Amino acid sequence: MVASTVTIRLGADVSEKLDRIARDTRRSRSVLAAQAVAAFVDCELQIVDGIRRGLADAKAGRVVPHQEVVAESRAIIATAKKAKCD
Numbered sequence: 001m002v003a004s005t006v007t008i009r010l011g012a013d014v015s016e017k018l019d020r021i022a023r024d025t026r027r028s029r030s031v032l033a034a035q036a037v038a039a040f041v042d043c044e045l046q047i048v049d050g051i052r053r054g055l056a057d058a059k060a061g062r063v064v065p066h067q068e069v070v071a072e073s074r075a076i077i078a079t080a081k082k083a084k085c086d
Helices: 012-025 029-059 066-085
Strands: none
Touching: 012 029
């Protein structure tokens, strides 16, 4: 894997927290920051990809009427509440 260097500015509070995690886990700030950025990027890409898929579905007419979604959501919630009480 080819790595690249990125410089970021952190607020003092975040920097202190990063120092604490690095010290407590015996990992470098750089490794922790790289892991955090990787997790953020993966999460954001999932969101962006989901939005793109949704827009493509809407454009193609693959939609579900609002009332149908509401009814299904209410049924799921009711089932979950019932399971919690049983």
